[in-house]
Amino acid sequence: MKCIQHCLLILLTFIPGLASAQFFSSYSSAGSDPGSALFNPASLHLPYKRWSLNVLSVQGSIGANTASIPVKELAHINGNFLRQNVLGTLDISTGSGVIDVRGPAFAYGVNSKLTVSVGVRTRMHANYWDADGRLISEIGEIVKVPQEYPYTMTRENMTMTAAVFSEINASASYLLFSDKKHLLTGGISVKYINGVAHSSIALPELSGTINRINEYLTSLSTAEGSVETRTAGKLYSDFGVKNLVKFRKPGIGANLGLSYEYITAPNQPYKLRLGIAINDLGRIRYQADSAYSKSYNIQIPKGKGLYFNNNFNNSTFSQTTEVFDRYPEFFERTNRNNQTYSIALPTSLAISADYRINDAFFANAQALVSLQKSNRASKLYNYSGFLLSPRWEKGKAAISLPLSVQEYAGFNAGLNFKLNGFFIGSNSIIGNIIGGSRQLDIFAGFVILP
DSSP, rough: HHHHHHHHHHHHHHHOOOSOOOOOOOOGGGGGGGGGGGTOOOOOOOOOOOOEEEEEEEEEEEBTTTTTOOOGGGGOOSHIIIIIIOOOOOSSEEEEEEEEEEEEEEEEOSSSSSEEEEEEEEEEEEEEEEEEEHHHHHHHHSSSOOOOOOEEEEEEEEEEEEEEEEEEEEEEEEEEOOOSSEEEEEEEEEEEEEEEEEEEEEEEEEEEEEEETTTEEEEEEEEEEEEEEESSSSSSSOOHHHHHHHHOOOEEEEEEEEEEEEEEEESOOSSSEEEEEEEEEEEEEEEOOOTTTTEEEEEEOOTTTTTESSSSSOOOGTTTTHHHHHOOOTTEEEEEEEEEEEEEOOOOOEEEEEOOOSSSEEEEEEEEEEOOOOOOOTTTOOOEHHHEEEEEEEEEEEEEEOOOEEETTTEEEEEEEETEEEEESSSSSSHHHHHHOOOOEEEEEEEEOO
């Protein structure tokens, strides 16, 4: 239970971002950016002997169906912010988080048809489903806020998973067909994946009652259910470069894509560009840490209680079993795991369209559909969504206004800028400024283009 709070605090601390579909910034020069291969490998195309370099780009997002994240609150990111602005204290909350660091990545035009690229990427991806905001609030409050007691939970199913992994990727795009007005390109990315760290917790069928003892203390009693935890790596408990870059269990992943361009006349820029891709096929492998990968039966009888804000001391997210082992009368251990296991990548279908209205104005549309099942501790999940973005673009400068609708995060409006090779933006900043967005995201980077 406490681990859900710790994991979200990790995300909130490192970057202002969680729970969004992975839309990308589409410019007319996007086909020259090596980073575009991570969203559709077929979109990457460079002229013969030309090259480009994605020096570094970072993207992150945070949100939930219960979130309300105004910009003015970002200076106060703490446990209280998490309870009030993300999880809430009354509802069941579902959300997801991403920190995505891409680059360096290098692309080269081998000939007029073939472009290849190689790069590195590191991600932290977390999902949580059906977290009881009231329960987590009770665990973390020092002074109890006014609530009605007793509070009863009935057969709740809470799941949370967070994975850190890095990759070395190699991509290739090849011009399959061309004539005076039509171009069709196919692409593939193959990824060597290093599983850096992972932690998950699942609480199926949790029932119980929270009672108030005094203004500082509540307890959970008449509770039953089970809990299963898995942890690999030491990054969450000991964050550092050594734990981040250490090679562990290898995995393999892939992206597959097609790209089509319609050209009104030879040697003219495209009028319409369409793309379709399946991204993040594959799995991440981890070695379970037996000290923190355990299962328990939960039994807290009537008249007994697991007290919050008294003897329920904090534990780090990846070491939550320390709390359960401290109370063997309530948590009966049923299993200990030290085996190799795998976590599915957030496989998704990405569809895009970019239409050139005239020399300076464009309309871009994107749809992302998750191909993984939700509410699984063994699967990472990208939330589905749709984005429509009008764009002004002239030379090496561009401004766009993305409007999106996303699963759980709802409607958002943002603002993106590009100048030369530098770009920065957010798909939610307008909603955050107004004060009611359920999402906050930001991205920035620098690319050297031919």
